[in-house]
Amino acid sequence: MLFGRRLKNPIKIADKGVVDWKYTTCGYCSTGCSIEVGLNAEGKAVSARGVGDAPVNQGKLCIKGIFEHELFNSANRGKTPLFREKAIDPYVEVPWDAALDHTAAEFRRIQEKYGRDSIAIVSTGQILTEEFYTLGKLTRGVIGTNNYDGNTTLCMASAVSGYKRSFGSDGPPGCYDDFEHTECLMAFGSNLPEQHPIIYWRLKMALEKRKFPVIVVDPRVTMFAQMADIHLPVTPGTDLVLLNSLAHVILKEGLADRAYIDAHTSGYDDFAALVAQYDPITAAAICGIDEDTIRHVARLYAKAGAAMSIWTMGINQSTHGSDGVAAINNLNLITGNIGKPGGTSLSITGQCNAMGTREWSSCSGLPGYRALEKEKDRETVGKFWGVDPEFFPKQRGLFMTDIFPAIETGQIKALWLVATNPMTSMPNTPRIRKTLQKLEFMVVQDAYSDVETTQYAHVYLPAALWGEKEGCFTNTERRVNLVRKVMEPHGNAKPDLWIFNELAKRFEQGRKMRFPETSAGVFDEMRELSRGRMLDYSGMSHDKIEAQRGIQWPCTDGAETGSQRLYTDGVFQYPDGKAKLLALPFIDNNERPDQNFPFWLNSGRVVEHFHTRTRTGKIGNVNKFSPTPYMEMNPDSARELGIGHMTYARLVSRRGFAVVLVQLTHRVPHNMVFIPFHFHECVNRLTLGLLDPYSRQPAYKQCAVKIEPAADQLAAAAANVAARSF
């Protein structure tokens, strides 16, 4: 007799006819998985697989990575530059020369008429590091506007700011290997299983070998919260109160690491005086976590031999984003958990190369974590590039979130968007639409011609996508990995590096400077500029990076490989070598639910989609699992309002309204709804986006809405379909 599998049809893996596998690095999230793309005999990309000996993903990929090769042939890729005189005219196709000549001429005209800073450049966390470096050189050294920033202000700015305030520099100090050593993990506002599935898999692997407590702080019962040992459903926007209270208990009960505090930190007295005010009873009333649980978690964390914290957007996207990050750093400093295996403060980054832009794009300063404010840094970079240091501004200009209001007031007349789609991703998009219509000149440089912003632009420049060009990405654990060119660019699209170099040639100053044509040439410049610095790249080369499947900085010249952790010697980047313990009072400044707008509106992501869906919305094998904008709503609140499962509801905020399909679930509490932000004309029509005072990052996760059943369900369904199409 035959049993089991032998009775069933054997599993057949279709032979896709792969004749060549090409090494590259995933272009979606910051996990940094090594991928191989399979090409068939005709040179078509037909498959993708994880790289088995890659330290990050060890052969695994998430659903986005598995189907990433399908991007090469996805719909509505930009094929050729587009141009129109007025933003209401139809576009015409033009050759590259014409598009670039016109762009450079318009930039010059506008700068001559309104001043150097009347042009704004907003980039991304999704192009290659060599491209970031070159865009920085073009912006800082040639075009010379100070209003230059990236979408990382929507994403990582609070982490950057918190790291700088605590440690004297940006740079996540830990690594994934810390899961193997930690004795307690606390995650704040991070939905790791969906947003960083392979980092989550690393955590699960560590937990299979050795049990340690996992504590998840999130107002929603996410997939991560469901697997946690302790879930703390914090009141939105009050993590800072919880963190101050944890510190309160640790100090009061004598659980702090006094030796570490004395040797490696400053500011203890002010910090201790501040947290003394956050006793668990007072804190519980604000943050919604009961006093006993606060005490229990504080003891668990402080008594663990090594404890680590990770966090993502639940912390960063808040009016206390930067303070929240600094408070997490405080927690780890007072327990001696920085720079040791399993003890760290690890910001989980967002986009594939959000780290690359922080390190090299010059958005907030100069390359290699240099500051515009420092004369020595201006001189070093000026000399290296062949630019008069006096040409550089002496402090950073506007953040992305301040650039749009400056367009409204007429201070900024031209905007160049590189790989970002603010018409869907910025808060309060009805206002962004009106803002973009005020521009005299706008350029969109994107891999897709149907990106919503193209509707408001004068010039569209089609960019080559990940895998159609070569260069580096840096991931969450500071690992520099290599994207090899797998495929020729689609149609007449060009790599961003080529576009930046061609534009540089169209300015007199650019012709005097050196702009290497190849990304390896650019990488050589970065190596030189990084030599001896914290983010030392001097021991890396493209080939060495590929051979090791990624190298963590610092990697000094001659070193065999990189370094897993920062601050292992307890020496920080402040002049006195000490980290700062910061006193962080909580100021309740969010828009909160009230009688008129009784629900918290929370927003975030789902595993299948990436951001504004320009890519994942076109990959059938991904889109089919999450094709429709929807809202998570608590069944009890829905019943009270007469709203049924899978019916449409109308949400109203003080900014606007949106119609969404309702999914009833206890994942969200009674007074909260959650909407993935991936869909155009949906959640960001409602969001307020109050800004963090340090990082200028919007508080996307907290605003107030009211909800009613949609009167006309058929019309609502039609609107819903429109929101998911391109």
Ligand SMILES: Nc1nc2c(c(=O)[nH]1)N[C@H]1C(S)=C(S)[C@@H](COP(=O)(O)OP(=O)(O)OC[C@H]3O[C@@H](n4cnc5c(=O)[nH]c(N)nc54)[C@H](O)[C@@H]3O)O[C@H]1N2
């Ligand atoms: N599939 C997929 N993966 C991605 C992305 C994607 O678009 N799709 N994007 C990448 C990028 S750029 C980023 S930045 C990351 C984002 O990764 P995550 O930050 O993990 O994802 P989000 O869903 O935005 O938000 C995480 C959680 O924050 C919680 N939250 C809301 N308010 C609060 C609060 O006040 N306190 C706390 N503690 N938590 C709160 C939300 O309930 C939500 O569950 O993901 C990256 N990975």
Ligand SMILES: Nc1nc2c(c(=O)[nH]1)N[C@H]1C(S)=C(S)[C@@H](COP(=O)(O)OP(=O)(O)OC[C@H]3O[C@@H](n4cnc5c(=O)[nH]c(N)nc54)[C@H](O)[C@@H]3O)O[C@H]1N2
């Ligand atoms: N409500 C709400 N809003 C949010 C968030 C939230 O949690 N809630 N999260 C925020 C966060 S964390 C982020 S990071 C932002 C993301 O916001 P955006 O940056 O606006 O989102 P993307 O869709 O990733 O836009 C990137 C664009 O780059 C293009 N692109 C991809 N690769 C390349 C390339 O190599 N070259 C060029 N030139 N173009 C390329 C893509 O086609 C896409 O149009 O959204 C923010 N908005």
Ligand code: SF4
């Ligand atoms: S986890 Fe992130 S980097 Fe890895 S395959 Fe998925 S999207 Fe790509």
Ligand SMILES: [Mo]
């Ligand atoms: Mo992000």
